[in-house]
Amino acid sequence: MEVDVLMKNVSHKDMPVIRIVGTAEAHYDITVTDGEGKPAVATRYERMLRGESPLTDHHSSMIDSLKPSQTMQEMFYVNQLYDLSKPGTYAIHVRMTVYARRPGKDAQEIPVSANVVTLTVTD
Secondary structure (H helix, E strand, O other): OEEEEEEEOOOOOOEEEEEEEEHHHHHOOOEEOOOOEEEEEEEOOHHHHHHOOOOOOOOEEEEEEEOOOOEEEEEEEEEHHEEOOOOOOEEEEEEEEEEEOOOOOOOEEEEEEEOEEEEEEEO
16 A cells, blocks of 8 residues: 655745655654554564664665755555554554754754554455
């Protein structure tokens, strides 16, 4: 299942962002919970991205800027990260960190959360 993430700069200044070449799951903090709020089972790939397994996948990234009112769209496949094979309702939470200045020792980190997406899997 493809999940699209749309980021818009709503400030009045350029905003540094990291653009990912390919799917963007390595750039986001993505969690999935079931209908009872329990974490969904992470795949080996998700554990690898979070440093729980040896990393064998590589993503290219570059630092860019979003101008005021400009948007950036990225995507990832949630079923590559979590086992969604059991019927039920799942909530997809996406978070990331943006920076007030380019990443580095003087950068101010700003946590950002997206709207929660609800997914229902049927038999």
